[in-house]
Amino acid sequence: MKTKIPIFIFICLFLGCFKPCFPGESSQVPYTLPEPVIQVLKGLEETYRILDITAGDVWPGWKDYRKYPFHYHFQNGLSILVNHPKPPGGFELAEGITVDGKPVYIDSREISTLPLKSPLCGGGGILSLGVTDDGKPIELVDLHLETAENAKPGELKFQSDRQILINIHELFHLFQMEWLERKFGALTFNPTVDFSYYSGIEGLALEKAYLEPDPAKAKEYIKDFLLAQELKRKATMTDLQANQESADHISEGTAMYSEVRTLEILRKGYTPDPSMKTDPFFSGFSDIDFFLKRYQDTLRESSKSILECLSKCYDYGCFEALLLQRFFPGWQTAIAKVGLSMDQELRKQLPIAPQEADSIKKQWETRYDAAGWRKKCTQEIGERDRYYKSITGRKGKTYIINFKPISEFAYPKEKKKSYQIGLIDIYPEGMGDLKINDIEITGLSVPMSKNELYHLKIVDTKWKKGQKPYSLQYEKQLEGNIYAGAVITTPIFTIKAPKVKIKESAKRVKFIMLSRVKEN
Amino acid sequence: MIFFVFLLSPIILLGELHVILESSRIYRGITRANQSEYWFSGKNVYRKRGNAITITRKDLELSWNIDLSTNTYWEEKIVKEKKLKKEKEDTRALGFQYEPSFDWTIREPGEKKEIDGSMCFAITVEGDDDFAESITRIWLSPDSPLEDLRPINDILTNSMYNQGESEIVQKILKKYPKAQWVSCEHTIDNPIAPIIRSVITLKKVEIAAAPANIFDLPPGLEKEKNKK
Numbered sequence: 214m215k216t217k218i219p220i221f222i223f224i225c226l227f228l229g230c231f232k233p234c235f236p237g238e239s240s241q242v243p244y245t246l247p248e249p250v251i252q253v254l255k256g257l258e259e260t261y262r263i264l265d266i267t268a269g270d271v272w273p274g275w276k277d278y279r280k281y282p283f284h285y286h287f288q289n290g291l292s293i294l295v296n297h298p299k300p301p302g303g304f305e306l307a308e309g310i311t312v313d314g315k316p317v318y319i320d321s322r323e324i325s326t327l328p329l330k331s332p333l334c335g336g337g338g339i340l341s342l343g344v345t346d347d348g349k350p351i352e353l354v355d356l357h358l359e360t361a362e363n364a365k366p367g368e369l370k371f372q373s374d375r376q377i378l379i380n381i382h383e384l385f386h387l388f389q390m391e392w393l394e395r396k397f398g399a400l401t402f403n404p405t406v407d408f409s410y411y412s413g414i415e416g417l418a419l420e421k422a423y424l425e426p427d428p429a430k431a432k433e434y435i436k437d438f439l440l441a442q443e444l445k446r447k448a449t450m451t452d453l454q455a456n457q458e459s460a461d462h463i464s465e466g467t468a469m470y471s472e473v474r475t476l477e478i479l480r481k482g483y484t485p486d487p488s489m490k491t492d493p494f495f496s497g498f499s500d501i502d503f504f505l506k507r508y509q510d511t512l513r514e515s516s517k518s519i520l521e522c523l524s525k526c527y528d529y530g531c532f533e534a535l536l537l538q539r540f541f542p543g544w545q546t547a548i549a550k551v552g553l554s555m556d557q558e559l560r561k562q563l564p565i566a567p568q569e570a571d572s573i574k575k576q577w578e579t580r581y582d583a584a585g586w587r588k589k590c591t592q593e594i595g596e597r598d599r600y601y602k603s604i605t606g607r608k609g610k611t612y613i614i615n616f617k618p619i620s621e622f623a624y625p626k627e628k629k630k631s632y633q634i635g636l637i638d639i640y641p642e643g644m645g646d647l648k649i650n651d652i653e654i655t656g657l658s659v660p661m662s663k664n665e666l667y668h669l670k671i672v673d674t675k676w677k678k679g680q681k682p683y684s685l686q687y688e689k690q691l692e693g694n695i696y697a698g699a700v701i702t703t704p705i706f707t708i709k710a711p712k713v714k715i716k717e718s719a720k721r722v723k724f725i726m727l728s729r730v731k732e733n
Numbered sequence: 734m735i736f737f738v739f740l741l742s743p744i745i746l747l748g749e750l751h752v753i754l755e756s757s758r759i760y761r762g763i764t765r766a767n768q769s770e771y772w773f774s775g776k777n778v779y780r781k782r783g784n785a786i787t788i789t790r791k792d793l794e795l796s797w798n799i800d801l802s803t804n805t806y807w808e809e810k811i812v813k814e815k816k817l818k819k820e821k822e823d824t825r826a827l828g829f830q831y832e833p834s835f836d837w838t839i840r841e842p843g844e845k846k847e848i849d850g851s852m853c854f855a856i857t858v859e860g861d862d863d864f865a866e867s868i869t870r871i872w873l874s875p876d877s878p879l880e881d882l883r884p885i886n887d888i889l890t891n892s893m894y895n896q897g898e899s900e901i902v903q904k905i906l907k908k909y910p911k912a913q914w915v916s917c918e919h920t921i922d923n924p925i926a927p928i929i930r931s932v933i934t935l936k937k938v939e940i941a942a943a944p945a946n947i948f949d950l951p952p953g954l955e956k957e958k959n960k961k
Contacts, residue, residue: 636828
């Protein structure tokens with residue numbers, strides 16, 4: 214249920230100053246809630262105001278959006294809970310701050326000196342934190358916000374609008390708990406050639422159907438989508454995987470659809486709350502077409518993404534929902550009450566006769582350049598598999614660079630060739646250089662991988678037994694094997710780290726990043 | 734406080750083994766505490782935790798899982814675990830299910846401390862893999878009055894989520910046939926999820942007369958047919 218975080222969904226927030234005192238702590242040393250955080254909370258209030266206008270038209274009966282808490286995590290270690298009925302230990306009431314009249318709690322125990330800068334952005338998912346008095350898990354929206362360093366200058370003014378759309382997406386997931394029975398787990402699947410081939414045609418067909426003004430022609434494209442999906446499932450998926458895929462399309466697709474429908478409804482007229490005027494990164498949804506175009510763009514990117522499986526459920530599911538809304542209004546009943554998937558409902562409405570399938574397929578060559586597309590899929594999947602074998606076969610001294618304590622996904626400074634397989638990102642030519650706040654890593658030019666989101670794995674195949682795997686300089690040894698101001702040099706790469714823990718065993722050396730910034 | 738009740742009244746040694754333990758799990762700042770009660774009779778086991786009861790009847794080769802909150806139960810056959818043949822690598826499924834293959838470091842016997850009047854010693858088992866770490870500290874009392882420690886040791890090893898760790902702890906416990914574990918602290922740092930800490934403590938160990946029919950399915954429960 215994790216929110217896809219396209220690069221463009223990045224946020225920024227800011228202004229004002231607030232100094233709450235925590236009960237139970239000395240009132241002599243008040244904690245200052247950073248300005249960007251205040252804007253995040255204002256954006257959440259605006260989310261509720263927008264949903265007051267749109268929710269009923271997005272999905273019949275959607276009213277529960279004020280019910281759920283929000284849990285925000287910030288890069289500097291600050292953690293905030295909004296509207297949580299039983300905050301865990303460490304959270305203190307922020308006196309004088311409310312969101313939509315609801316209490317705000319702050320946990321600043323792990324805070325670092327990293328300044329929070331606008332624009333902030335973030336996605337996340339639905340998690341539970343704590344239990345109610347009658348033992349039920351407390352479900353909430355869990356978001357990780359960080360400064361959007363890479364936001365395009367022309368798009369800065371839309372960043373808070375985008376965060377509102379993310380809030381709506383996540384709140385819709387919580388609303389799904391009212392009507393969506395989760396019978397199948399999430400699909401975990403690495404594409405095969407057949408999968409990517411048919412899946413690409415599915416995405417392109419959805420786009421054509423969405424853009425086609427003539428309803429009859431649009432429905433032809435929908436049939437292309439349905440047939441490609443059917444053939445893909447026959448060729449490469451089990452029944453369970455097919456069901457999981459359909460379920461993911463409902464789960465993520467309708468959540469993304471809630472964003473698009475919100476935009477379509479706001480187009481009819483919306484005046485932001487005056488308090489949002491202080492946010493320079495909030496446009497008040499002044500350019501709806503800009504946002505809507507992004508959804509089409511990501512659908513096209515998804516269609517052409519040969520190695521991707523998971524992210525397609527967002528775009529494909531969203532456009533299935535949009536097409537259902539266009540041609541078969543009231544479709545929500547079939548999904549929420551009857552329990553059909555969106556593709557089942559489309560198949561019911563637009564059945565494909567057995568003799569029709571061949572004539573549909575014949576058109577794919579001209580419509581979608583089917584042969585050329587299959588060749589591309591074969592080549593890229595083949596490369597991925599070869600690189601996977603070569604990376605897992607590397608023997609020698611293993612180095613692990615672990616970013617988990619600072620919740621950093623660690624991307625290279627410059628885009629590098631990479632292949633994804635499960636939760637392993639393979640970089641056949643290395644990641645080059647990385648810079649994460651005050652952490653600098655240089656020289657990663659050998660084949661390597663990023664595993665399980667937070668861990669870089671590098672194997673030095675030239676390492677010889679007895680050879681020292683690294684040298685270390687540091688400003689201060691803090692405790693045991695933790696160093697401040699460290700410079701670590703290995704035969705392959707160099708790390709400059711403000712605070713690092715080093716663990717060495719016969720098989721591997723681990724460099725565990727404990728801070729992004731130099732502490733005072 | 735651990736009560737070795739049978740030490741005070743050896744006459745009731747003819748009964749069944751009765752164990753009460755407390756466990757707590759800390760995850761994302763939230764502590765969840767539980768108490769479990771066990772009765773052992775031969776190879777049959779009764780376990781109650783909150784509203785959940787599991788009765789394992791090895792003589793009947795089945796177990797009943799009872800939910801007292803709904804007055805329902807479902808039945809499971811006990812199947813001997815077969816060693817699975819390693820399946821051919823399927824590219825479609827690769828990389829999603831990370832299962833750590835820990836390298837183990839054992840420190841035994843380590844620290845000492847007095848627990849409930851008994852000088853206990855610690856054994857620490859540390860697991861290290863590329864993307865995960867695990868540390869378990871077991872406190873053992875050196876001279877248990879129990880003849881057969883296997884049921885109590887099984888409670889501990891079955892609570893471990895990593896098969897490799899469970900096996901290594903079994904081996905360690907066999908090396909100390911008279912020592913009985915009294916508490917176990919476990920910390921796992923998974924590749925993605927936040928750190929999970931858990932503590933299991935034995936609160937009561939006694940040989941006593943088990944309540945009547947405790948190893949039988951209680952009357953009046955509705956059977957859930959489809960649940961597995």
